[in-house]
Amino acid sequence: xxxxxxxxxxxxxxxxxxxxxxxxxxxxxxxxxxxxxxxxxxxxxxxxxxxxxxxxxxxxxxxxxxxxxxxxxxxxxxxxxxxx
Amino acid sequence: xxxxxxxxxxxxxxxxxxxxxxxxxxxxxxxxxxxxxxxxxxxxxxxxxxxxxxxxxxxxxxxxxxxxxxxxxxxxxxxxxxxxxxxxxxxxxxxxxxxxxxxxxxxxxxxxxxxxxxxxxxxxxxxxxxxxxxxxxxxxxxxxxxxxxxxxxxxxxxxxxxxxxxxxxxxxxxxxxxxxxxxxxxxxxxxxxxxxxxxxxxxxxxxxxxxxxxxxxxxxxxxxxxxxxxxxxxxxxxxxxxxxxxxxxxxxxxxxxxxxxxxxxxxxxxxxxxx
Amino acid sequence: xxxxxxxxxxxxxxxxxxxxxxxxxxxxxxxxxxxxxxxxxxxxxxxxxxxxxxxxxxxxxxxxxxxxxxxxxxxxxxxxxxxxxxxxxxxxxxxxxxxxxxxxxxxxxxxxxxxxxxxxxxxxxxxxxxxxxxxxxxxxxxxxxxxxxxxxxxxxxxxxxxxxxxxxxxxxxxxxxxxxxxxxxxxxxxxxxxxxxxxxxxxxxxxxxxxxxxxxxxxxxxxxxxxxxxxxxxxxxxxxxxxxxxxxxxxxxxxxxxxxxxxxxxxxxxxxxxxxxxxxxxxxxxxxxxxxxxxxxxxxxxxxxxxxxxxxxxxxxxxxxxxxxxxxxxxxxxxxxxxxxxxxxxxxxxxxxxxxxxxxxxxxxxxxxxxxxxxxxxxxxxxxx
Numbered sequence: 001x002x003x004x005x006x007x008x009x010x011x012x013x014x015x016x017x018x019x020x021x022x023x024x025x026x027x028x029x030x031x032x033x034x035x036x037x038x039x040x041x042x043x044x045x046x047x048x049x050x051x052x053x054x055x056x057x058x059x060x061x062x063x064x065x066x067x068x069x070x071x072x073x074x075x076x077x078x079x080x081x082x083x084x
Numbered sequence: 085x086x087x088x089x090x091x092x093x094x095x096x097x098x099x100x101x102x103x104x105x106x107x108x109x110x111x112x113x114x115x116x117x118x119x120x121x122x123x124x125x126x127x128x129x130x131x132x133x134x135x136x137x138x139x140x141x142x143x144x145x146x147x148x149x150x151x152x153x154x155x156x157x158x159x160x161x162x163x164x165x166x167x168x169x170x171x172x173x174x175x176x177x178x179x180x181x182x183x184x185x186x187x188x189x190x191x192x193x194x195x196x197x198x199x200x201x202x203x204x205x206x207x208x209x210x211x212x213x214x215x216x217x218x219x220x221x222x223x224x225x226x227x228x229x230x231x232x233x234x235x236x237x238x239x240x241x242x243x244x245x246x247x248x249x250x251x252x253x254x255x256x257x258x259x260x261x262x263x264x265x266x267x268x269x270x271x272x273x274x275x276x277x278x279x280x281x282x283x284x285x286x287x288x289x290x291x292x293x294x295x296x297x298x299x300x301x302x303x304x305x306x307x308x309x310x311x312x313x314x315x316x317x318x319x320x321x322x323x324x325x326x327x328x329x330x331x332x333x334x335x336x337x338x339x340x341x342x343x344x345x346x347x348x349x350x351x352x353x354x355x356x357x358x359x
Numbered sequence: 360x361x362x363x364x365x366x367x368x369x370x371x372x373x374x375x376x377x378x379x380x381x382x383x384x385x386x387x388x389x390x391x392x393x394x395x396x397x398x399x400x401x402x403x404x405x406x407x408x409x410x411x412x413x414x415x416x417x418x419x420x421x422x423x424x425x426x427x428x429x430x431x432x433x434x435x436x437x438x439x440x441x442x443x444x445x446x447x448x449x450x451x452x453x454x455x456x457x458x459x460x461x462x463x464x465x466x467x468x469x470x471x472x473x474x475x476x477x478x479x480x481x482x483x484x485x486x487x488x489x490x491x492x493x494x495x496x497x498x499x500x501x502x503x504x505x506x507x508x509x510x511x512x513x514x515x516x517x518x519x520x521x522x523x524x525x526x527x528x529x530x531x532x533x534x535x536x537x538x539x540x541x542x543x544x545x546x547x548x549x550x551x552x553x554x555x556x557x558x559x560x561x562x563x564x565x566x567x568x569x570x571x572x573x574x575x576x577x578x579x580x581x582x583x584x585x586x587x588x589x590x591x592x593x594x595x596x597x598x599x600x601x602x603x604x605x606x607x608x609x610x611x612x613x614x615x616x617x618x619x620x621x622x623x624x625x626x627x628x629x630x631x632x633x634x635x636x637x638x639x640x641x642x643x644x645x646x647x648x649x650x651x652x653x654x655x656x657x658x659x660x661x662x663x664x665x666x667x668x669x670x671x672x673x674x675x676x677x678x679x680x681x682x683x684x685x686x687x688x689x690x691x692x693x694x695x696x697x698x699x700x701x702x703x704x705x706x707x708x709x710x711x712x713x714x715x716x717x718x719x720x721x722x723x724x725x726x727x728x729x730x731x732x733x734x735x736x737x738x739x740x741x742x743x744x
Contacts, residue, residue, distance in 0.1 A: 005086040012107035016291065019108060022304040040107065059120070059265045062112020063103050064090040097590075099569055099603075130588045135432075147592055147603060150567075152585040154435060155594035155604075156428065157458050163425035167432025167440070170416050171390055172586045193428075196421040349416055356411040 002053035003069040004028070004045050011065040013040030020057035020066055026050045029057060092119045095129055097150045104143045108303025110262035110288030114209055115144045117265050117286075118180065121272035132176045133168050137161040137185035140216050141209035141288070144180040159190030162197045165204050173346040176276055177204040183224040184214050187245050191223075194245075198252035198281045202345040205275040205282045208245060211290040212298075219293035226330075231297045246285050250338045255280025257338040261287040261310035264334060271336065280344045287332055365413050366551050373546040375510040375539045376401035379469055380409060381546075382517025383441050385554055388467070389415035390433035390440040392426040394448060397481035398537035399471035402443035423448035427455045427468070434464050435593065437584040439521055439558075443469035445537075446488045447478065449495070456530060457496030461595035463574060463582070463619060465524040465559055467517065468492075469533045471540040474727045483727045484537035486648055489703035492532045493677045499616050501623040503630055504532035504677040506648040510544040516674070518554055523630060525557040527622060528579050534676060536699070538649040538729060561587070568592050572600045575618040577625050623678050630675055633683045637669025642739065643687055645708055646697040647673040650730055654697050657735035666739070676704065681711045688712035695739060696720045697730055 014021060014031040020043055021029045028051045032044040042065065045051075053070035105111045122129070130152075134145035138158035146153040156164045161179045169177045179186075186194050186208050197204065213231060214220040220233040223243040230237050250257045256278045260268040268286060275282035289295065289306035300306050310332065317335035320328060366385045373381075380402050383391065391410060393403035407417040416433075420426040423444050430440040444452065449470050459466050470492060474485035488495075493502045503523055505516040513535060520531040560581040565571050566588050573583045573591060580600075583591035592602040597615045605611040623630065634651075637643045642661070646654040651672040661668035671687050673680055688694060694712050696705050698720065705720045712718045721738055723730040 003086060007090065010090075010102060016107035017303050019113075019303055019307065022307060059116065059269075060113055060262075061116070062105060062109055064092060064112070064116065067087045067090055069087065097569075097592075098567070129590070133436075133585050146594060150590050152589065152591050153593065154432070154585075155592075155596065157454055157595065160424065160428045160455065163420070163428035164432035164435075166418065166420075166425070167390065167392065167429030167434075168436045168585060170418060170429075171433045171436035171438045175586050192421050193425055196425070353411050353414055353416075357414060 001049060002051040002071045004048055004051055005067045006042055006045070007065045008036045008042040010063050011036060011040055011042035012063050014043050015041055017062065018043070019060050019062065023056040023060045025054065025056065026052060092116065092123065095119050095122070095150060096148050100147050103148065105140065106292045108289065108291045109140070110211065110286070110290070111141050111144055111209060113262040113265050114141070114207060114268070114286045114288060115148065117268040117272055118144065118178065118207060120269045121276060124269070125273055125276060127176070127276070132178055133172065135161040135165040135168065135177065135179045137181040137190060139182040139185045139214070140290070141180060141182040142185060144207070144209070145178070159185050159188070160193065162186065162190060162193040162206065166197060166202055169202055169204055169346050170349060173350060178276070179204060179206045181208065183208060183210040183212070183245065184222050187243055188223045194249065195252045198249045198254040198283070200345045201253055201255055201280045201342055203279055203281070203347070205272065205284065207272065207284045207286060209286050209288050210245065211288045211294055213290055213294040215290045215293045219297055226298070229298055246283065246337050249283045254283055254338055255340055255342055255344070256282035258283070258336045259285040259287065259332075260334050261314055261332060262289060263307050263310040263314065267334075274339070279347065280342060366554070367548050368550050369548060371546045371548065372543060373510055374401060375507070375513040375535065375542045376471065377405050378510045378514040378546045379443070379517045379533065379535070380405035381548060382514040383467065383521070384409055384413055385548065385551070386439065386518045386521035386556060387558070388439040388441050388521060389413070390430065390438040391415070391442065392418040392420050392429045392433070393443050394420050394423045394426050396445045396448050398473055398484070398540050399443045399445045399448070399469060401540070402469055402471070423451040424455065427452040427459070430466055431455065431459050431462070431464050434466050435585050437586065439465070439525065441467040441469065443471070445471050445473045445481070446475050449488055449491060453491070453496045457498055457500070458595040459530040460496065460500045460502070460619060462593050463528040463580070464530060465528050465582070466530040467520045467524055467533060468530055469517070469535065472534065472536040480727065482537055484649060484699065485727045486536055486650070486699045486703060488534065489676060489700065492534060499620070501620045502532065502677045503527070503529055503623060503675070504534045505674060506534045506676050507539055508648055508651040508672065509539060510542055510546045513539060514546055514548060518556070522555050522557045525559045526579070527626060528559060528582055529623065532677070534648065536649055562589060566590050568601045568603070573602045574598060575600045575614050577618055577621045579622060627678050630678060631680045631683065632674040633680050634670070634672040634674060635683070635687070637671060637687065637691060639667060640669030641667045641692040642695065642743070643669045643671055643691045643693070644695050644697055644735070645671045645673070645684070645687070647676050647704070650697045650699055653730035653732050653735060656732035657730070660732055660736045661739060664736070668739070679707050684708050684711040685715070688715040688718070692716055693743065694718045695742070697735065699723055699727070699730070701726070
């Protein structure tokens with residue numbers, strides 16, 4: 001299983017950003033109403049088991065707030081990495 | 085076991101803990117594409133000199149990147165970078181700045197750096213508007229769009245920066261949007277490796293200014309717009325002007341090899357001194 | 360022809376602009392950028408040929424803005440850099456002259472002044488940029504500017520301009536004019552060991568600017584030039600000692616403005632050169648640049664006619680030699696300021712002199728023409744009548 005880490009303090013919130021949720025092909029991430037220390041609402045992981053490890057959220061996060069460690073046992077095609 | 089920090093933190097200055105952009109700004113996506121390209125090429129930050137101008141996207145390398153960074157006056161980063169490259173030809177020079185900075189006030193330097201084919205990578209962030217100063221019309225603003233300084237809609241035609249830089253003689257010219265971070269990363273890698281002037285035009289979302297002016301909504305709405313309206317150059321070639329209206333043509337426009345200025349200077353000095 | 364001689368030691372009959380170019384090469388300059396402009400073109404024309412012979416680069420830019428920007432870039436890349444132009448080019452460069460000031464960048468800017476305002480008369484000299492070189496960029500700052508009176512000084516003061524630029528990490532002007540730029544005269548180029556050549560200090564090491572003081576030292580901070588792993592952060596925006604931008608702390612803003620000014624003013628005795636010859640005089644002619652030649656001739660004429668007349672020539676015009684002028688004013692009765700303009704340094708000179716002696720401005724009979732010594736003498740006689 002891929003591992004998702006969210007650096008909540010670096011995030012600028014899903015209200016005005018939310019790019020991670022938009023680019024996830026499996027709806028792994030959802031909003032939350034728990035503020036970080038500067039008042040933004042970072043996303044939360046709904047179901048990590050759905051994550052294919054495509055890293056779309058990590059690559060598209062403007063604030064370096066998400067890291068997805070791929071499940072190395074799965075081939076790239078299965079992880080669903082694709083160009084937009 | 086989860087990671088304790090983003091892997092690209094190692095490319096950033098320790099004391100700079102946050103990006104400087106508004107929520108949902110495309111600059112961060114482009115920042116990451118630049119760092120990912122450097123990472124995947126196996127290069128060190130000390131192999132680079134980063135130069136930027138004035139405007140939101142000029143803050144991509146400065147103060148974030150743990151490297152030599154030069155934050156210049158408005159419009160002039162390419163002119164500064166030209167002097168740096170000629171004196172440090174073994175270093176990679178990467179200029180990151182906006183459309184207003186590089187294509188409006190600094191347009192002349194962009195043209196002539198491309199003409200000289202001096203080896204540098206220019207990541208030109210095009211958000212179609214002046215973001216930092218409050219949403220004024222840019223040369224890249226779509227014709228007809230209402231902005232702070234074009235309250236009745238801009239009457240002017242939109243600047244095709246890639247076409248201009250290609251015509252001026254650059255070695256590598258490409259355009260992607262922030263909906264294409266993987267392609268953008270690949271293109272930045274090619275641009276860095278390319279011996280010559282390389283332009284990566286990065287169409288980016290400014291949800292705060294452009295999104296409001298164009299009534300496109302928030303960051304994700306703008307990314308959706310990029311997704312739906314981007315068209316590959318190979319497909320665009322077969323379409324007429326009408327069909328291309330409102331479309332963003334993406335892909336590689338130029339990818340050639342030609343004599344490069346800093347190497348030509350090295351050759352010339354050798355020749356003159358050995359005669 | 361082989362590798363070009365770096366220093367053309369010997370006695371030459373040489374045009375001022377070419378002597379300037381040779382001075383740059385002798386000082387170790389290896390990057391020059393410029394845009395063609397009368398009456399400064401010969402400086403870059405010569406350097407375009409000479410630089411590759413000594414391992415340097417000449418870049419002809421698309422405009423003067425690119426010329427100064429690429430020269431500043433070259434300086435940060437570790438090279439001694441120069442750009443040469445005339446008044447219209449200086450006008451275009453002003454914003455980035457401020458950049459060089461704010462980032463404490465060593466750089467030599469040659470201004471071969473011509474008659475203006477605006478496009479004016481390109482090949483006619485007029486000291487029209489005396490104030491714009493020192494006060495023309497926005498914000499508050501001090502500048503160093505040297506004024507040659509001869510082709511020999513075009514060489515000597517170009518070498519000195521590099522010396523001061525490197526020593527104090529500042530842009531330095533060589534403030535010539537069309538007359539001295541195009542004048543041909545004997546120029547003696549000394550041997551290398553007789554030249555005072557300075558190179559900037561760089562930090563001893565460290566790869567984090569937060570551990571160093573790269574900027575804002577009145578005693579000149581070592582310059583973290585690019586390409587050596589210093590990870591320098593360079594911005595002309597308000598910054599602290601580490602070079603990090605700070606747009607919120609008034610104390611930092613105060614230091615950002617004051618320290619580079621104090622760096623120059625605290626070392627003014629080392630920077631300022633004034634040629635003074637007025638012992639026993641009651642009248643002193645104060646001049647600078649080309650006009651100094653007429654002033655000297657006029658003083659001789661006056662002395663021959665029994666007028667106790669002396670001479671003071673400002674070789675350094677900026678920082679302004681205030682104490683030197685005050686000293687003159689307090690020992691003579693009358694100062695006549697000779698300038699080839701309608702009085703650009705006159706207000707500064709008057710401010711230091713008017714409390715102690717009479718002071719008048721005397722331009723040439725026709726602006727843009729060299730002061731005729733007989734005319735100077737005749738006017739002095741009228742003034743003291």
